[in-house]
Amino acid sequence: MWDKIKEFSSEFFVTGDPLILGAQVSIGLTLVAVVLVLTYFKKWRWLWSEWLTSVDHKRIGIMYIICSILMLFRGGVDALLMRTQLAAPELEFLTAEHYNQIFTTHGVIMILFMAMPLMFGLFNIVVPLQIGARDVAFPFLNSLSFWMFFFGAMLFNLSFVIGGSPDAGWLAYPPLSELSGSPGVGQDFYIWGIQISGMGSLATGINFIVTILKMRAPGMKLMKMPMFTWSVLSSSLTIILAFPILTVTLFLLFLDRYAGAHFFTLDGGGNPMMYINLIWMWGHPEVYIVVLPAFGIFSEIVSTFSKKRLFGYSSMVYALMSISIVSFFTWAHHFFTMGSGANVNAFFAVSTMIIAIPTGVKVFNWLFTMFRGKLSFPTPMMWTIAFIPCFVIGGMTGVMLSVAPADFQYHNSYFLIAHFHQTLIGGVVFGFFAGLYYWWPKMFGFKLHEGLGKWAFWFWNIGFYVCFMPQYALGFMGMTRRFNEYNFDMGWQPLNVVSTVGAFLMGIAFLFQVWQIAHSIRFYKKEPTGDTWNGRSLEWSIPSPAPMYNFARTPIVTSRDDWWEKKERRRKGEPELPHVAKAEQAPLEPIHMPRNSGVPFVMSFFWFIAGFGFVWDWTWMVIPGLIGVIVCMLVRSFTYNTDYYVPVDEIERTEAAARGAH
Amino acid sequence: MANHNQAHDGHGESHGSLKSYIIGFVLSIVLTIIPLVVVMNEMFDKKTNTVIILIAAVLQFAVQLLFFMHLREEKKPRYNLTSLILGLIILLVIVGGSIWIMTYNAVAV
Numbered sequence: 001m002w003d004k005i006k007e008f009s010s011e012f013f014v015t016g017d018p019l020i021l022g023a024q025v026s027i028g029l030t031l032v033a034v035v036l037v038l039t040y041f042k043k044w045r046w047l048w049s050e051w052l053t054s055v056d057h058k059r060i061g062i063m064y065i066i067c068s069i070l071m072l073f074r075g076g077v078d079a080l081l082m083r084t085q086l087a088a089p090e091l092e093f094l095t096a097e098h099y100n101q102i103f104t105t106h107g108v109i110m111i112l113f114m115a116m117p118l119m120f121g122l123f124n125i126v127v128p129l130q131i132g133a134r135d136v137a138f139p140f141l142n143s144l145s146f147w148m149f150f151f152g153a154m155l156f157n158l159s160f161v162i163g164g165s166p167d168a169g170w171l172a173y174p175p176l177s178e179l180s181g182s183p184g185v186g187q188d189f190y191i192w193g194i195q196i197s198g199m200g201s202l203a204t205g206i207n208f209i210v211t212i213l214k215m216r217a218p219g220m221k222l223m224k225m226p227m228f229t230w231s232v233l234s235s236s237l238t239i240i241l242a243f244p245i246l247t248v249t250l251f252l253l254f255l256d257r258y259a260g261a262h263f264f265t266l267d268g269g270g271n272p273m274m275y276i277n278l279i280w281m282w283g284h285p286e287v288y289i290v291v292l293p294a295f296g297i298f299s300e301i302v303s304t305f306s307k308k309r310l311f312g313y314s315s316m317v318y319a320l321m322s323i324s325i326v327s328f329f330t331w332a333h334h335f336f337t338m339g340s341g342a343n344v345n346a347f348f349a350v351s352t353m354i355i356a357i358p359t360g361v362k363v364f365n366w367l368f369t370m371f372r373g374k375l376s377f378p379t380p381m382m383w384t385i386a387f388i389p390c391f392v393i394g395g396m397t398g399v400m401l402s403v404a405p406a407d408f409q410y411h412n413s414y415f416l417i418a419h420f421h422q423t424l425i426g427g428v429v430f431g432f433f434a435g436l437y438y439w440w441p442k443m444f445g446f447k448l449h450e451g452l453g454k455w456a457f458w459f460w461n462i463g464f465y466v467c468f469m470p471q472y473a474l475g476f477m478g479m480t481r482r483f484n485e486y487n488f489d490m491g492w493q494p495l496n497v498v499s500t501v502g503a504f505l506m507g508i509a510f511l512f513q514v515w516q517i518a519h520s521i522r523f524y525k526k527e528p529t530g531d532t533w534n535g536r537s538l539e540w541s542i543p544s545p546a547p548m549y550n551f552a553r554t555p556i557v558t559s560r561d562d563w564w565e566k567k568e569r570r571r572k573g574e575p576e577l578p579h580v581a582k583a584e585q586a587p588l589e590p591i592h593m594p595r596n597s598g599v600p601f602v603m604s605f606f607w608f609i610a611g612f613g614f615v616w617d618w619t620w621m622v623i624p625g626l627i628g629v630i631v632c633m634l635v636r637s638f639t640y641n642t643d644y645y646v647p648v649d650e651i652e653r654t655e656a657a658a659r660g661a662h
Numbered sequence: 663m664a665n666h667n668q669a670h671d672g673h674g675e676s677h678g679s680l681k682s683y684i685i686g687f688v689l690s691i692v693l694t695i696i697p698l699v700v701v702m703n704e705m706f707d708k709k710t711n712t713v714i715i716l717i718a719a720v721l722q723f724a725v726q727l728l729f730f731m732h733l734r735e736e737k738k739p740r741y742n743l744t745s746l747i748l749g750l751i752i753l754l755v756i757v758g759g760s761i762w763i764m765t766y767n768a769v770a771v
Binding site for chain 2: 213237241245271273274277278281325328329331332338339340341344
């Protein structure tokens with residue numbers, strides 16, 4: 001009996017690596033500490049009723065952001081481990097197997113469990129406020145999306161201590177990711193972690209398209225929407241067209257592994273290249289999905305801190321929307337070397353170059369917005385300024401890569417690594433940081449400490465260039481990606497050392513950000529107004545943090561940058577338009593709001609159980625998990641009491657408390 | 663959730679007449695029978711059969727959308743039509759693109 005348990009647990013838990021053992025112990029201790037703290041302060045009920053069951057878009061947004069920062073930490077530690085291993089030739093810091101696992105999890109976590117949730121967090125917090133809505137179109141679905149993401153991410157992360165991490169690269173190319181190449185459970189954790197969170201992402205895409213199309217405040221025509229809302233619309237559109245492809249592709253891979261199918265195997269009529277073709281049909285739009293909202297954020301910030309309207313509003317809209325369509329026509333540039341023939345390569349090379357044009361348009365729009373503006377440089381604006389040159393370089397190296405014949409040189413070299421990190425860090429990460437600093441006061445009612453933020457900014461930026469510029473050169477020197485060690489005589493060591501130093505500078509920058517957040521909470525200073533930055537769109541017209549129902553009266557929109565125009569009218573003493581004035585004086589009415597629900601949490605938990613069962617091929621666990629999911633759907637279908645009205649006197653009390661604070 | 667009911671009422675579409683349902687039903691049956699007859703009786707060679715089946719499938723798709731999914735009766739703005747067209751374009755890109763790319767990548771047997 002004892003031997004059986006021992007045998008099982010040596011297979012079940014990852015053993016024999018001191019680094020992972022340390023992590024296992026610290027995860028265990030953290031869990032115990034969290035449970036003890038929650039019990040000691042009697043916070044369980046609070047956690048459940050205020051957060052876990054909340055359908056409030058602002059709280060869901062905050063939960064997304066907390067998760068993504070934790071994931072940034074884990075993905076960042078992975079990156080530092082890799083850079084440490086590569087700092088010197090023939091270093092024996094990580095074994096080859098462990099190195100494979102780390103670059104796989106680094107990629108998956110950074111894209112799917114860091115960038116995506118950070119983006120969804122900002123969607124959630126900002127979009128309803130910007131368009132003058134009380135919540136998203138489907139608040140219950142929104143909560144379900146979050147918990148599907150959460151449990152998907154947990155399932156993926158669990159592989160690190162239980163069963164072993166996936167190690168077939170972040171896109172898990174077959175035949176390596178097939179049973180023949182990866183017999184362990186790591187690859188199954190990958191499939192189910194992504195599948196479960198992918199369902200959530202798809203639902204979020206649908207949710208925000210409907211929210212933006214159907215729930216704008218009266219008077220806000222499409223062409224009067226703030227640019228961030230436009231970028232969310234284009235990104236969500238891309239999500240709903242791209243994510244089904246990912247789901248189907250991974251499902252086919254699952255069938256190969258689980259049911260012995262032959263979609264992507266080398267034998268039995270399968271074709272692994274088909275997987276590569278399919279996965280990039282999702283993978284390429286995916287990078288635009290994460291970068292488009294960053295473009296929206298920069299547009300908001302640039303015009304706020306230049307105190308000018310955004311230059312070329314409609315060209316910006318067309319640029320965003322055309323990128324979200326053209327992004328579906330470029331996927332084959334990820335495998336020019338596959339041998340699809342000159343015609344295919346030429347087509348995809350040209351379409352890739354074409355997509356650089358709308359991006360260039362945007363860069364000029366931002367520059368012209370700043371031209372002759374009254375500029376100020378708080379942290380959100382600094383990130384924006386840093387983004388422009390960084391992204392331009394990233395874009396130009398991208399155009400270099402898009403030249404199909406030349407790509408045969410660059411393909412899978414460190415040149416490529418440097419390129420996509422430059423666009424993803426310089427574009428997406430800088431953008432989301434800018435957005436986080438910009439909307440932080442709106443989320444929590446206090447600003448983040450500027451001084452520490454500037455330290456973090458400079459460490460990030462200097463660290464970035466020190467880390468990735470040498471990698472372009474290393475790529476030309478012949479260093480290919482996914483090597484876990486190299487020889488002395490390759491001559492790669494000096495540049496690799498520089499690159500590692502840069503990576504650690506970014507690590508220090510992250511510590512500064514943690515310190516910045518801790519410091520700002522410790523020396524909490526409430527924002528006197530809801531309009532921290534003298535903003536332009538509707539979210540700045542309400543108190544910070546926003547009341548649960550957002551707007552006491554539904555705002556009436558008359559122009560672009562409506563809040564800014566209203567402030568200008570007030571400053572000049574001009575009267576409001578009659579219908580706006582009438583709506584603003586109208587008596588308060590009870591507000592229709594959705595009720596909290598525990599179903600999303602429970603249902604996603606059952607998905608987690610079913611996924612865990614699939615991973616280990618435990619049918620006794622899969623069946624109850626799936627039954628639980630169905631029961632949750634039924635419970636929701638027969639729940640009729642899903643909404644309520646906030647009475648007028650409660651609105652009055654809340655408003656008085658919020659306005660009275662300043 | 664708050665706008666759930668409103669959104670639904672907002673459509674306000676008529677849900678088709680008996681006549682249009684019957685026409686749609688007959689058309690879809692006919693479009694099912696044609697390929698069946700052609701294949702069962704081996705009337706043409708394999709290539710022609712495939713083409714006939716594909717044409718019938720596309721027409722069937724149109725019939726379903728027009729007669730049962732109420733695509734004609736949608737009020738402006740025509741979100742359903744727009745998203746359908748977009749979806750079709752992407753679908754064509756996926757299928758056509760894959761066929762094009764993979765023709766050159768057939769695994770040698």
